[in-house]
Amino acid sequence: MTTRIMGTGSCLPQTVVTNDDLAKIMDTSDEWIRTRTGIRERRLAKEETTSFMCCEAALRALEDAGMSGEEIELIIVGTLTGDYVTPSTACEVQAKIGAKRAVAFDVNAACSGFLFALHIAHAYLQAGIYQNALILGAETLSKIMDWSDRSTCVLFGDGAGAAVLKRDERGVLSFDMGCDGAKGHVLSCKGRPNNNPLVSHPTEPEFVHMDGQEVYKFAVGRVPKSIQSVLAQSGMDAGDISWFVLHQANIRILQSVAKRLGVSEEKFPISLDHCGNISAASVPILLDEMNQKGMLKRGDKIVLSGFGGGLSWGSVLLEW
Missing domain, CATH: 3.40.47.10 (Thiolase/Chalcone synthase)
Known part of the structure; x- marks a missing residue:
């Protein structure tokens, strides 16, 4: 099961x-x-x-x-x-x-x-x-x-x-998960600082800060390895996969991952063009769009992969 x-x-x-x-x-x-x-x-x-x-x-x-x-x-x-x-x-x-x-x-x-x-x-x-x-x-x-x-x-x-x-009896076949906290601050958003009788700080809001080049290097280096790991665990190669449903961060990242895996970009559907980057929501929104369009067929082998803040990553190979 x-x-x-x-x-x-x-x-x-x-x-x-x-x-x-x-x-x-x-x-x-x-x-x-x-x-x-x-x-x-x-x-x-x-x-x-x-x-x-x-x-x-x-x-x-x-x-x-x-x-x-x-x-x-x-x-x-x-x-x-x-x-x-x-x-x-x-x-x-x-x-x-x-x-x-x-x-x-x-x-x-x-x-x-x-x-x-x-x-x-x-x-x-x-x-x-x-x-x-x-x-x-x-x-x-x-x-x-x-x-x-x-x-x-x-x-x-x-x-x-x-x-x-x-x-x-069918579904998830393999996972690959990981984090690199040492590089986490290349994509960050601070929480509320200490504010108590011993110390006081202004309560101005904090915003997202990102080193785009470092995030890009992390993604194009780590994501293909993560995907290759879930494929190897199940004895498959990239050619066996119907769809690669990736976090929608940047079109250049998706193109680079496709190239490193030796896979046509046509197997990498996108919602980035009309949704932008929605962090944790990117993968399930794209998966639902594909489902509603009838793109997912019973028995299809599909890879889902998310990556970003933490720095963190996670990939899964599943049978639809």
């Missing part, structure tokens, strides 16, 4: 913000953003919150799986932009979808968050502790961006993606 994805769902904010829209408020252009990143537009939240988008994505995944919230036993949300420090986003989802039986918690592995949630849920299911799970990746990254920093803020968007998992 292993863990199988039974249904997918996603939710994006209603408001579309194009590169031309950003050019009206900062020194940039559609050509500058598009040629460097592959991004043409992204969705930014107005009334939507992280938990709202999670709940919408969760309900759609449950419908796709033919299940109700009451049946779910475990909920894990990968996010770094929850609405509250506590309660967790997962507990918010549990309440709103009526998953009264479910244990619920968040994990923060940044852009690898959905893969970490999948790995954790898989372990629970394989141990026989739970029979099913709902996992999500969700971010409202727009609230932690410095919108005067054109080198960073133009990359990111908001949204949520979800998947329903069950114990089954």
